[in-house]
Amino acid sequence: MCMVEKNLALNRPIIASESHHTGYTPEKAVDGDLSTGSGYLTSSATSAYLTIELDNAYAIQMVKLKQVFLSSYKGRCKNFVILASNDNDKYTILYEGMMQNDSALQEFPIKNTESYKYIRLLIKDNYEGYNSSNGIGEIEIYGTNYKFLIKQTDGYYSIKSEYYSDGKFQSLYLEGGEQPNENDYEKFGFMKINDILKPIQVGEETFKPYDKLENEFEICMATEKNGGIS
Structure with a gap:
């Protein structure tokens, strides 16, 4: 950190x-x-x-x-x-x-x-x-300034509601390619790790993000230092 x-x-x-x-x-x-x-x-x-x-x-x-x-x-x-x-x-x-x-x-x-x-x-x-x-x-x-992303075998994910559709979180297209860069964390990252356990609502559906992450996953963290990501 x-x-x-x-x-x-x-x-x-x-x-x-x-x-x-x-x-x-x-x-x-x-x-x-x-x-x-x-x-x-x-x-x-x-x-x-x-x-x-x-x-x-x-x-x-x-x-x-x-x-x-x-x-x-x-x-x-x-x-x-x-x-x-x-x-x-x-x-x-x-x-x-x-x-x-x-x-x-x-x-x-x-x-x-x-x-x-x-x-x-x-x-x-x-x-x-x-x-x-x-x-x-x-x-x-x-x-x-913490920023988090979810990593699974098939890509990176955000638990922000705008990146959820068709009953699941959508794999992100990263500017950084295989690894998220500063802009990716700024755009997609969520700020509180406990939010994966808190209910969100998308349309008429209410759910906890954790319940939609069916496979094993990692939580990737970036912290801002002097205007950059480290």
Whole structure:
């Protein structure tokens, strides 16, 4: 398994739950600027969250955070929560922690295998104390983008419903020939291995993909790394 080494949050769309302090807009939390005076700050003393939309769904395994400082050497993020979602509505907590009051880029490993497209940072309080703006200097996100295909003796298969007809999954025509390449995994690959055991519906028929895989099969996995497949 490989982790995407690029920062998934860099220059991605981001929105804040609260208005921002002059010059400290949400976009500055994902612009790659690690200077201590750059980042997002709320315009008032209130908890706030920032929601980042990734370019795809990833299994998040690491979040890096950097403090932002305004008028004193006291970080504007202390206790925080990292949440994740695929519909930007129902969120799952991935991590709860506390930042240190220093200028380092701080790492927070996350134990997670589910893939998510929306990542939310909830900033609960700060080191400055009462009546001070909450905020964050920079958010970096790292994770893995899994893609799976089914291999049987007569070819490769996807359990996506669009590749099922005439009562069975159809053998795929691969751009890579005998072995699927990056484009094949991107086009045909499914993202959750447990989906072979979950019911899908095609027309009026409802079934579990596993039940349609009558012969022995292998599950082939690719992970995206730096924009490629490894």
